[in-house]
Amino acid sequence: MSKPSGVYDNAATGDTSFRRTWNREEYAQKAAERQAREASERKERYEAKMAGKKYIPKVEVGGEGEKKFDDSKMIEARRDRIRLDENLNKVQIVPLGSTGGRRGKGPGYYCEACDLNFTNSLEYVEHLNSKQHLLATGQTDTVERATLDMVKERLAWLKQKKREQDQAEEFDLAKRLAERHKIEEQERSQRKERKKVKKEEARQKKMQEGSIVHSDGLQADHGQDYAMMARMMGFGGFGSTKAQ
Amino acid sequence: MSKTADLPDAKAMLDTRGLYDGPTIHSMNPLLLMEKIIRERIIDSLFWKEQAWGLNAATLLDRAVELSYIGGQYANQRPTAFICLVLKLLQLNPEREIILEYIQDEDFKYVYPLTALPYRYAFIQIYGGSEEVKDGGSSANGLHRYLRALAAFYIRLAWPAAEVYKTLEPLMRDYRKLRLRTQSGYRLTYVDEFIDELLTKERVCDIALPRMPTRTQLEDLDELEPREPLVSDVDSDEEGEGEGEEGEVEGAGSTDEQA
Ligand SMILES: [Zn+2]
Numbered sequence: 001m002s003k004p005s006g007v008y009d010n011a012a013t014g015d016t017s018f019r020r021t022w023n024r025e026e027y028a029q030k031a032a033e034r035q036a037r038e039a040s041e042r043k044e045r046y047e048a049k050m051a052g053k054k055y056i057p058k059v060e061v062g063g064e065g066e067k068k069f070d071d072s073k074m075i076e077a078r079r080d081r082i083r084l085d086e087n088l089n090k091v092q093i094v095p096l097g098s099t100g101g102r103r104g105k106g107p108g109y110y111c112e113a114c115d116l117n118f119t120n121s122l123e124y125v126e127h128l129n130s131k132q133h134l135l136a137t138g139q140t141d142t143v144e145r146a147t148l149d150m151v152k153e154r155l156a157w158l159k160q161k162k163r164e165q166d167q168a169e170e171f172d173l174a175k176r177l178a179e180r181h182k183i184e185e186q187e188r189s190q191r192k193e194r195k196k197v198k199k200e201e202a203r204q205k206k207m208q209e210g211s212i213v214h215s216d217g218l219q220a221d222h223g224q225d226y227a228m229m230a231r232m233m234g235f236g237g238f239g240s241t242k243a244q
Numbered sequence: 245m246s247k248t249a250d251l252p253d254a255k256a257m258l259d260t261r262g263l264y265d266g267p268t269i270h271s272m273n274p275l276l277l278m279e280k281i282i283r284e285r286i287i288d289s290l291f292w293k294e295q296a297w298g299l300n301a302a303t304l305l306d307r308a309v310e311l312s313y314i315g316g317q318y319a320n321q322r323p324t325a326f327i328c329l330v331l332k333l334l335q336l337n338p339e340r341e342i343i344l345e346y347i348q349d350e351d352f353k354y355v356y357p358l359t360a361l362p363y364r365y366a367f368i369q370i371y372g373g374s375e376e377v378k379d380g381g382s383s384a385n386g387l388h389r390y391l392r393a394l395a396a397f398y399i400r401l402a403w404p405a406a407e408v409y410k411t412l413e414p415l416m417r418d419y420r421k422l423r424l425r426t427q428s429g430y431r432l433t434y435v436d437e438f439i440d441e442l443l444t445k446e447r448v449c450d451i452a453l454p455r456m457p458t459r460t461q462l463e464d465l466d467e468l469e470p471r472e473p474l475v476s477d478v479d480s481d482e483e484g485e486g487e488g489e490e491g492e493v494e495g496a497g498s499t500d501e502q503a
Contacts, residue, residue, distance in 0.1 A: 075252050077303035082294055125293045129252060142249035146302035148341050154302040155345065158309050 074144045075134070082125060113137045252298040254287055254335050267337050269402045270454055274334040277401050279452060282316070286323045286331050296328050301338040304329065308346075311390035314397075314438065315425035316450025324425055326394060327449055333398040346395035347415065349388045389420045393438055397449065400442040405456045406467040408443070413471065415439045 106117040109124035113136045118124040127133055134141050146154075251257065257266060257275050264273045275283065286292050295307060307329060315324040392415065399411055418435035425431075441448050443459075462468040 074249065075298040077298045077300070077306070078295065122290060122293065125290065125297075129293060129297050141252060143252055143298050143300050145248055145250050146300040146338070146342070148339065148345065150300075150302040151305070151338075151342050151345050154305050158305055162309070 073139050074142055075139055077143075082128070250300050250336055253292075253296075254331070257335060258287075269334070269337065274337055274402065275331065277334055277454065278331055282323065282327070282450060283331065285317070285321060286328050289323050289328060291323070291325050291328050292331075295325075296332045299332060299336075301336055301342050304332060304336070305346075305391065308391040308394055309388075311394070313423035313425040313430065314390065314393050314433075314449060316448075318425045318427060321427070324449075326390070326397075327451070329394055330397050330401070330449075330451070333394070334401065337402075343395050343399060344411070347392050347399070347411070349392060349418075389418075389422060389435060392418070393422060393435060396439055396442060397451075400448075400453055401451070406462055408456065409459055409462065409468055409471075412439050412443060 102117045103115055104117060105115075106119075108117060108119040109121065110117050111124070111127060111133065114127070114133055116127065118127060131141050254275055257264075257273065260266075260273070266273065268274065269277060278286075299307065307325065311326055311329070313324065314326045316327050317323055396412055396415060400408055403411070416436040416439050418439075420435050422433050422435055422438055423430050424433045424438075438448075442453070446453060457465075459468060459471065463470055
């Protein structure tokens, strides 16, 4: 925090993660470890040469080298797809001239274990497959060879999984169909209800309209009757006689 | 004598500087059974690097049951997952029994009496070509047809000719549908048709197949017994014959009534 704040240390954006941070102690330790490893490798290489044998690096299974890597695991196949689309459609600030395989976290794909950054998905996958990465994550570069029993077991497991999945789908389908049915039933009764109401409304309206028509007719009829009666009685109308 | 470990990819097996001392198929590096150009396309593909990496003969099944089509290359010469897994099998070089486990299909055997019919059309006529009925109602069954196709392709590439005939011919009773993806799109085919192509054609799924003597030549060399007819011949009566190992006759018996 004693560092002078630069343009990128803007708290508003907060996106300074691509800037390199140096942890001197950690790097010193890593360097020391590497030096020790390289020294012992050189020694083994030399000894192998003196004994007239081919030098086999430790990571390759077999021989004495393996003992030193007791805790390293064999590679396991990927269970899931690597999430290559994790950062898709996210806005990231890209430092100028960035290329794959940089130290430090940055935009694109970041390998925590190796502290390396990749801008390209293929490069990233290649890195995950590399000896460097395997070593860093405590794996050998070999895969356990499958036995017949392992194959049988896996096949049975996959079948079971598929069966369960199908059943779940079937169940799901049945459930969806039932729901659908229920909704349709509801809609049908609602429609029925609406129809009924409409019908009733229409009937009432008709009745009202009918009465209006009727009363209009009645008045008209009355009018005619009065006129006729007036003529019959010898006077044309009220108040209009004067004009005539 | 078998290895205890596999390699995650094909790098070490190909980067041999001419000094290959690993296991061989047809006395050569198994990976070289696939032509360089398509092999390199596979090895450069994301599927190979991401999903085929680090598989062994057991975990490969996870990918095989996800297959939804066979084929070599599609759109702009991209390798199919199917052909990637074929290369993977060449790299892993699994034991014979494992490959036999791949092509065996218990669920399918269950419906064998139904499929032991002489012609696909008869089959389709009776069962209406419906996928569900074809699979004998067992839905887990669909799991296997692409695995079977995959193993069959591997067998054709890797096994000795007599073994190829002996192992693949019985699969010609499998009339299930397969989707084939090509440069121009998808096409419908069937397991039996695919097997027939493997036995008779020089190129299948954009791969040049190893040269193989014809069946007759192998018979003449006494490497193969004359072929037992898969099913009774067209003209011969079917009633009560059942023909061979799977001989439940009920399915075949009802043929005539319904056809
Ligand atoms: Zn890494």
